[in-house]
Amino acid sequence: MMTLNRYRLRHMAKNGHKGAKRANALLQRPDQLIGVILIGNNFVNISASAIATLIATRLWGDLGLAIATTALTITVLVFSEVTPKTLAALYPERVAFPASVALVPLLKLLYPFVWCVNLASNSLLRLFGVTENQAGSDHLSREELRTLVHEAGVRIPKRHRQMLLSILDLEKVTIEDIMIPRNEITGIDIEDDIDEIVEQLRSTQHTRLPVYRGDINNIIGILHLRNAAKFLTQDEINKAMIMQSCREPYFIPEGTPLNTQLFNFQKEKRRIAVVVDEYGDVQGIATLEDILEEIVGEFTTDIAATSPDITPMDDNRYMIDGFATIRTINKILGWRLPTDGPKTLNGLIMELLETIPENPTCLKLHGYNVEIKQVKDNVVKAAIVHDPFAPPKGSKKKKTTQQ
Structure with missing residues (x-):
């Protein structure tokens, strides 16, 4: 019962497995479960010891005490302790689920005795500062989850394992680690000549471009080329058309963990953000695609692949x-x-x-x-x-x- 995989047990119980439901219910109060098992176990062992001693002394006199002790010790160890408990540890579900059929009514039948034993036991534990509700948490830490994913082996494909590990590491990675640095930002300076801006829009390989005035620290909008296509086909293009097609820039602080920013992108319905430092100076550009690539690997064409x-x-x-x-x-x-x-x-x-x-x-x-x-x-x-x-x-x- 105690060596059952708790996560597998809960999964089976949720899927309607009756044996798993009974075992899971019993394990909710391990003190009561241990109490009813040990009451029966000790009652049988002590009774067997008393009966064996009585029979052996009548048959062999004083020598019977030594014979009964030796024979019963070997018998109990082999047939009642080591063999069945080893088997149960190797195949816990095969033993625990049928055993729960007997343990549930036994717990109800012997509840007064179990309650008395637990009262005495728990009172003794409280003297040492331990309470019956102070059980170890079943929640796994991040590192334990990493170990679990690693040991999943062929059950989880290698690529999927890497994705799961990347998700666990999102909290360790910050926006600074994946952003496009300031010196590599490609943007539109609205103060440039309109012909230069149009040529830049027609030749750029990016989908979204920051629009700034004079200096990259003065970003005034984000232009999506889908919106720019509306006026690029016109004969006369002015800067007012560009500004009207821009969306207000979305600024985020440097040092933001990727898991937090992924949620913020979803909340704000954004795909690109401008990273600023504590003084408000632009440090780089971060996109939703950059975060997703940290999880699934590169899935888009890398513009910088040629260099x-x-x-x-x-x-x-x-x-x-x-x-x-x-x-x-x-x-x-x-x-x-x-x-x-x-x-x-x-x-x-x-x-x-x-x-x-x-x-x-x-x-x-x-x-x-x-x-x-x-x-x-x-x-x-x-x-x-x-x-x-x-x-x-x-x-x-x-x-x-x-x-």
Whole structure:
């Protein structure tokens, strides 16, 4: 009864399994269940001991006491304890469900005795600061759920397991980890010439574009190209048409967990948000698709695929863009760079050096050898990173990565 899988038991009870319903009802009060089982168990064992002793002493006299003790101990251990309890532990449902048919009426019949035993037992437990209602919670923590998903094996396809694990990790990941950084934002400056704006609208590969006035910190709207199609076919286009087609921008603070922002997107009926810091300055753009890709993996065409941030070189070396995020580097290369500090390779290098480096500069970054190749506008634009933990190319040893 006590080794039943509680989650499987509840599932079977909800589906109408009578044995599961009885067992689940009994397990709601484990003190009473243990009480009725042990009353019967001890009554039988003590009675058997008394009867065996009485018979043995009449047959063999004083020697019968030793014979009865030895024989009964072996008999009880083999046939009443070890064998049946091992069988029940291996097949709990096969034993517990039929046993519940007898335990339910026994509990009702012996309830006065059970109540007295539980009263004495619970009173003793209270002396040690323990109450009968202080049972361990059946709720699983996030890490326990991760272990459960990992051990599901072939019952859950590998891709589905990865999706479940990604959902569990949403709370650990913030908007900063998945947003398009400020320097990579493609938008429309409403102060530009109207011909330049029209050309940009006709050639852009994005569905939604932020519209700003003069500076990216002054975003005044979000333009959906579906709305822009209404006036792009007209001969005369003015900026007023663009402004009328824009939707009010949706601002969110940096540091927002992805699970919270996913709910906020659903609540606000939005698909794109402008990320700002504590001073109100724009830090980047976050979209619903970016969050969903954290769960299911990439499912849309990546515009930046033609110029990847990570370029493999020889001897386990990689040319990495300074604005490549640490999470992306770890995910693609299987590295273990810290993610609890700066979000980009440039930020991680700056944090270590505590100054703006001059190229070429070499350093060891959390065990990885880094050669800075380009520094521009006070940021590291590109660096070559060597992975000393990877086996030499051509080696038969397989590289293992942290999942």
